Amino acid sequence: MSPVVGKPVNRVDGPDKVTGAGRYCGEIVLPGLAYGLIVGSSIANGRVLSIDETAARAAGGVYGIMTHQNTPKIANQPHLIPSLAGQPAPGESFFPMQDDVVHYWGQPVALVVADSLEGAAHAAALLDITYEAGVPVATIEDGRSSAAEAQTLFGGLMPARDERGDVQGALAKAEVTVDATYHYAANHHNPLETGVTTAQWDGDRLTLWDSTMGVRASQLTVATLLGIPLSDVRVITHFVGGGFGSKAMVWPHVTLAAMAARHVGRPVRLTLTRPQSFTSNGHREEQEQQIRLGAGRDGRLTAIHHRKLSVTSPFDDWAEPATGVSTQIYGCDNYLGEHHLIHGNTLTPTFTRAPGESLGSFSLETAMDQLAYELGMDPIELRIMNHPPVDNHGNAWSSDGMADCLRRGAELFGWSGRDPTPGVREEGNNLIGTGVAGAGYPVAFMMPVQHARARIFNDGSVVVQTSAQEFGIGVTTSMAQVGADALGVDLDVLRFEAGDTDLPNTTSAVGSMGATMQSSAVHNAGTTLRNELIAHAVNDDKSPLHRLSPSSVRVEGGRMSSTLDPSIGESYADLLTRNRLLDLEALGSWTPPPIDTPHGLLTFGAQFAEVAVDKDLGLVRVRRMTGVFAPGRVLNPKLARSQLLGGMLWGLSQALLEGNQIDRQSGRWALNNLGEYLVPVHADIPDVQVEFVEVEDDVVGPLGVKGVGEVGQVGAAAAIANAVFHATGRRMTELPMTAEVVMNGGSPG
Amino acid sequence: MAINQSTAAAVTGVRGPQDVPVTLDVNGSTHAIELEPRVSLLDALREHLDLTGTKKGCDQGTCGACTVWMDGRRVLSCLTLAMSCEGHQIATIEGIAQDGRLHPMQQAFIDHDAFQCGYCTPGQIMSAIALIREGNATTDADIAEHMSGNICRCQAYPNIHAAIREVRDADDGG
Amino acid sequence: MRPVTFFRAGSIDEAVAAVSGHPDSAFLAGGTTEIDLLRLNVVQPTLLVDVNDLPLTYLEDIDDGGVRIGAMARMSDVARAQRIVERYPGMSQALLLGASEQLRNMASMGGNMCQRTRCAYFRDGQSPCNKREPGSGCAALTGVNRGHAVLGTSDHCIASHPSDVAVALVALDAVIRTIGPDGTRTIPIESFFLPPDDTPSVEHPLAHGELIVAIDVPAVPVARTSRYVKHRDRVSYEFALVSVFSAMRVDDAGNVAELRLALGGVGTVPWRAHRAEEALIGRPATPENFAAAADAEFADARTTPMNAFKVTFAKRAIVRELSEVTS
Structure with a gap:
């Protein structure tokens, strides 16, 4: 029998998933199981004054109610460090219900445990909680004056500022410049399965069935917070109903489930409701980005200035790192990447699929498209010309493939002969356009x-x-x-x-x-x-x-x-x-290579999109997408294609549909359900084509696998925005590109 | 026509709010259980009958993960009270495979990699089989429109469409 | 959801008696709004009277060419009923563009008339909301209100009405038939949907225990070419940003002889565009006149920075729709 690596083998867990036999973490049968439900604060900033449990306790079937008055004190508060690093990985450097202070809307202020789902929900609604509420600051608009530059990101693992050469000087001297400012609405992961943890104690030993992207992270975090030995905590996770980053870190509900199980002396299942999932496991933060490009008339980049401003929690300097790709995917001697933060009344933002680089690349890749127009160059040739053989430290790529992805994509998509003139292709009520973007995603050896x-x-x-x-x-x-x-x-x-x-x-x-x-x-x-x-x-x-x-x-x-x-x-x-x-x-x-291994480490790709833009109503529909990627060894092309396809359609979603904002009066997320927080449905899906470019890589491990989970999303939204420009002649600087953004917004490029 | 107070007083048969006996016909079997009236069909299946194949994605009628059939028609079990289902036939994903053999739609989902995390999959399959039966799978546009009540956050949509087309075009029609 | 008692009514009389005899009760039809809002604690009846068994699923002819639709007829069945498709294609389209097939299989026509707004401040059970808690205020006025109404609003409420089929029904001058504790009555549909004014919590004139038993759609010959177009962010399974129902006849001279025009997504109630109709009837069916009619309809629109785009959007949608119908 020939090797099976590289073969399009069907998923081994397929039968369990198509028959409903697979047990997810909220489907574990345990004798005496009780149902826990978190009660989130209905203010974003202030204090809990009182919690009257009388009516809730009288409702019947209530095993216990936890509030800041009786919740055990945590043993240690670990600081936020990405779970990949293999240390305790709390989603935020904060644990709720330790005192009466409320930092963000939906912060857990009580936890009800009852004998049924319905009983827990009813008792939770009957808790009479009074607050002293302050004015929340939760948006860029509200907090701009308090913004400050971050020193480090990712719990101190990454510098927040990346500088080389003389950007200002190079921009001043550049023959051609592009300067664009972008606003991106917040995103929520919304896996179909919300966060859920089932906790069972056997004496001092704790078993958790936790819907997590890392059982080890859950074990480390819960053991640290509770102050118990790692050997006493077992985490079992056989099926997870999607994560997309929301389950990459370990959020308070996981530990609260364990505390609740001990509190009531029974196994407890704690499930986040769909609305709670908007306030309980992080989000992609609202952000503003600015890109300034300087180039010569020949198209060579001479300066890139990439700046990000975003909102984080009171506890953590968290920002999606937005400059990991813009610093290296194109060669440029003068570079400045910087991150600025507003500490506001939100929970800590977190990883969301293609963290940082999907939006960082949106800024860069739409600016590159704009530069191509300024120069009168083909945007593919501009990218290939500027793509270097080495990274920003002068290290050769462990493997490349960028130019091949762009060229192969152009061929598949039918790029040649494209008339770059914007705003001239009409079909009925629509304007038609095509766009391209480069894609890169860092390979991070921090494990x-x-x-x-x-x-x-x-x-x-x-x-x-x-x-x-x-x-x-x-x-x-x-x-x-x-x-x-x-x-x-x-x-x-x-x-x-x-x-x-x-x-x-x-x-x-x-x-x-x-x-x-x-x-x-x-x-x-x-x-x-x-x-x-x-x-x-x-x-x-x-x-x-x-x-x-x-x-x-x-x-x-x-x-x-x-x-x-x-x-x-x-x-x-x-x-x-x-x-x-x-x-x-x-x-x-x-043993992974050191984090500063002397190789350029990006996974490359290229994205193409064709859009139809309703010329009166501004509604954008994507007609087709082509993605070509160079992810190193492909272990299973059927599954890798699905991952990349999923990423590309996440990009479509990011481009056109997904966005939330905080209500400035209450500090609450305005949208909290799947009826109004829009993710794509079947009817939104265009023809999507995915192909691989083969590259060999002997740096990233014995098999040369670089990963496909994120790169599929990077550049997809930019390709769509560039296509919208090609269709309409208007530059999109806001995501999502909703009807009113396209109708009224943007700027003539 | 006026309804007088004596008629109102004659209303009998109000059940609850405590547990009351309920008989549900699920996948051809009769289940006698005790439920509060406020229990949804979804929670009755998952928490009382241990049929956890039907998934809870939103509990608000916005995602389709809880799709089951009532008397052969697809409905959302999260917005249906279990007690309203007495006298009706309920079918769930657990009843789709027959004699240990996967339904052609289940096999097509595996073959076309029409899922990733698998959480929306039972609902997608219940809709997909019903879609063909309804006659709503004729064109690609029909499939896309009439499957739109089932959200897949992993975005396996193109593969789901391929699976549906295959079953639709098979001789036995699924 | 608080504990509830449950009664499955075997007859209309029984259903009406059960609800009218209990102050804290509600009918339960398809449940697609009711169960959702019960679980959110936005509505809190303690007795649910299930009317799904009532023999009200029929469609039958009335008058000369009208249709009586039983209140428990499901949206999916009505949408595909031959007489609806033939006589009121725009209504069929409105039904099929609403919700999803699963929800359409559940939701009843009577229940659809009682569909509640999707306003987030109404649904959260906490914010000031005059519709949910009279006198508490309206958080939407200065909140996130992209989806909110621009027509028929008041200082007390700007919640938009979510129904699609109701837009068709107001254009068709449908009549709501009810049976209540005080007997039967008929309510013209435009009197059925009450704008918020000072009492946003009062959405329709039904008495407690009064059950919608049927919807009469009169014969409207021009509706045989009616259309419903729904514009939204995603292609399916979303409430309308703006929707347009139109039924128009242009005479040989090129003048608008008949017009029924109604809008969804923009009004606090399903919005019959009377002003636009009046502005056009008897006038040449030209894009300029369509635009003037659309302007007239939105002359009193009240907007916020977030939903102001709906006015432009809706006007363009109207002009396009009427132009396409004309051509």
């Missing part, structure tokens, strides 16, 4: 050593394990493929187990790093076990392979054989059985 285990039984069946969990990225499928090839067995004898902190450690599969780091550890576990088995065989005088050099033994379908004479050999099962070994196992590990 610790990753582990996996491979175990073979003497009947030839295999279990491969890591603690990683499946949340739609296809990890259980692609890791089974990697394990099967590494060990040399057929896919159908191998089971991949994941989603449990009792299994070998991996960190959260976020930032598109899941496939890279897990595949590396799984590959190493599989090859280690294979090597052990071969060593057994060649040292076993009863084996037909006795005394062969290990390097002259190959394995296929679970059978070891001589590379010179395939008829000489035996199966793993025979070897183990003969030697009275019931099983054999090996731990594999992968």
